Amino acid sequence: MSAVVVHCEGLSKSYHRGALQHSTLLRDHLSRMLKSPFSVFRRTKDEVFWALENVSLEVREGEVLGLIGRNGAGKTTLLKILSRITKPTAGWAEIHGRVGSLLEVGTGFHPELTGRENTFLSGAILGMGKSEIKRKFDEIVAFAELEQFIDTPVKHYSSGMYVRLAFAVAAHLEPEILLVDEVLAVGDVNFQRKCLGKMGNVARQGRTIVLVSHQMNQMRRLCHRIAWVDAGKIKMTGETHEVANAYESSMARGYQIADPDREGERLQQDGVTKARFVRWQIGNGTDDAAYTLSTLGQITVSFILEVIRPIEHGEHGVALFSADRQLIWARAVRDLAFQPGIHILSFKFPILPLRPAPYQWQVTIWEQSEMLDHWDCLPELNVATEIHQHHMDQWNGILNLPADFDSEALKETTIGSTRISDAGALR
Secondary structure, eight states, X not given: OOOEEEXXXXXXXXXXXXXXXXXXXXXXXXXXXXXXXXXXXXXXXXXXXXXXXXXXXXXXXXOEEEEEOSXXXXXXXXXXXXXXXXXXXXXXXXXOSOEEXXXXXXXXXXXXXXXXXXXXXXXXXXXXXXXXXHHHHHHHHHHHTOTTTTTSBXXXXXHHHHHHHHHHHHHHSOOSEEEEOGGGGGSOHHHHHHHHHHHHHHHHTTOEEEEEOSOHHHHHHHOSEEEEEETTEEEEEEEHHHHHHHHHHHHHHTSOOSOXXXXXXXXXXXXXXXXXXXXXXXXXXXXXXXXXXXXXXXEEEEEEEEESXXXXXXXXEEEEEETTOOEEEEEEEEEEEEOSEEEEEXXXXXXXXXXXXXXXXXXXXXXXXXXXXXXXXSSOEEEOOOOOSOSSGGGXXXXXXXXXXXXXXXXXXXXXXXXXXTTOOBO
């Protein structure tokens, strides 16, 4: 088993919210009294906020650990402590190896120095020799696509230029431990893809990565394990698919769509005339699996329709959208008739091969040209199946199709006028 290179024990970090910071010098105190005589009697509101609370964590050599959670959960604070940017209020962190970090824009580079100078400075901080940095320099500049601006002070860089250089330096100067925050979202899509490919290469070289991201597809592809940070604490840690699935299911259930005792049901609508959708589900809908797709086998998706008055010439529409509102699939069923009561409208799919991510169903019910109800179904559909795609994120499409691969030697045969031997040589 590989050695532990990051060990956190009981890490806590508190901040004071609303506290007024005043100088303690006598002249400043007298100055405040003259400007506002009653200020000396005013109490300062000082609220303690715990960004991290009793966090214990281990990361082993060569492991890629993902940190996920809502904004403000404490992920970036944890990375700042590991990067030695912030001191913990309590607990300790032990790190074995050279650390390269890419946190928020502005951390790590001196604004008055050029890109070239900051690159050599970063390498020196990592303990690298000048000749070693020189060997990597051209590769760093080419990756960052900053050949024309490498001798410009970085204070004149745009946020995108800054991030490109910062990532290139952090990834190419070969730190033994790489800490990366969601800062990659600042770059354009093509550069994000290039960064993900580089991090995959870094991981395959056996270096340790701790990565913060809200992109679950990226986390599933890169990480060996995931730690779910919630309200400053580690809520769950374990295998990537297990934790990612639990997190996405929790986010889907987090929508306030109905009474807590009737999760998955739609809130009552005013002005309903004939019919309304009240619920959707996968399978029998009796547990958390009601909204999570975890298999690539046959599934049934059902939409529960409450009919108040008879419908004679009905049409039911259903559509599936990705998180960025890309239409994935749609269908309409015509010439339907419903009597008052509860009706289950079901679609049986032999396979629904979508890459893991959140999706949303949209359903409608019409009578001739009149729309009776339209619902963007909540909770969202959470696809949490095993990934059957390319190991590089830029080659991943919307479909997650399993395919059996086989390779065999070709016996000698003739294709057209060309003879091909079983060794594959053309004659």
